[in-house]
Amino acid sequence: MFFWWKNVLFEAVTERVHTDEAMQGLRYGMALFIASEVMFFFAFFWAFFDSSLFINDVREVLAFENTGGVWPPKLNGHDMHIINPFDLPFLMTMILLLSGCAVTWAHHALLENNQKDMVRALAYTVILGISFTCFQAYEYHHAEFGFADGIYAANFYMATGFHGLHVIIGTIFLAVCWWRTVKGHFTPQS
Numbered sequence: 001m002f003f004w005w006k007n008v009l010f011e012a013v014t015e016r017v018h019t020d021e022a023m024q025g026l027r028y029g030m031a032l033f034i035a036s037e038v039m040f041f042f043a044f045f046w047a048f049f050d051s052s053l054f055i056n057d058v059r060e061v062l063a064f065e066n067t068g069g070v071w072p073p074k075l076n077g078h079d080m081h082i083i084n085p086f087d088l089p090f091l092m093t094m095i096l097l098l099s100g101c102a103v104t105w106a107h108h109a110l111l112e113n114n115q116k117d118m119v120r121a122l123a124y125t126v127i128l129g130i131s132f133t134c135f136q137a138y139e140y141h142h143a144e145f146g147f148a149d150g151i152y153a154a155n156f157y158m159a160t161g162f163h164g165l166h167v168i169i170g171t172i173f174l175a176v177c178w179w180r181t182v183k184g185h186f187t188p189q190s
Contacts, residue, residue: 001169005176013185037166044159051151072152080152081144092135096167099128103174115181122178129171136164 012018018026052071055063067073072080083089106121139160145153 001172009180040162041159044155044162048155048159051155066151073150075145075149075153080149082152083139083143083156088135088139092132092139095128095132095135099125099132102128106177115184119178119181122174122181126171126175126178129167129174132167133164133171136160136167 011022051063051066054060055067055071056069057063072082074080102121102125106118106125109115109117109121140157143156145156147153147157
């Protein structure tokens with residue numbers, strides 16, 4: 001990631017070789033990346049719904065074997081204590097929505113050539129991304145089930161873990177943008 005950033009910045013700032021066609025290619029690349037991410041997470045939701053719905057259906061033999069006919073499945077013969085979605089996960093969702101508002105603010109400040117607000121908005125976005133990551137680490141530490149504790153736990157950790165990884169990567173990317181903005185290297189081109 002470091003070398004990618006270094007190359008893109010060198011091409012854009014020093015060499016100034018980002019033609020309209022090159023920038024269009026970067027936009028298409030980002031659109032294709034987002035489409036692949038949608039499919040990636042669709043697979044996780046598919047796995048969750050496939051394992052949780054119709055668990056008593058006689059045609060779903062493996063689902064019944066893995067769940068015992070109940071959802072969430074029992075853990076070591078006891079009811080699994082799942083994480084209440086209206087507690088910490090709700091707070092984490094609000095943090096991500098607020099970070100989306102902050103990065104939108106930064107984008108509008110960029111378009112208006114308002115570097116002061118752009119720096120402030122990107123700082124808030126990065127702080128919120130780090131906060132989300134800390135809350136997710138707290139959530140994982142206090143979960144009463146581990147990654148290998150059945151199909152429910154595996155689906156939970158795979159989906160939320162990859163989502164958390166995306167938040168971390170996005171936070172790093174936005175931190176680079178924030179740092180470049182603070183240094184005055186990230187301004188609109190006239």
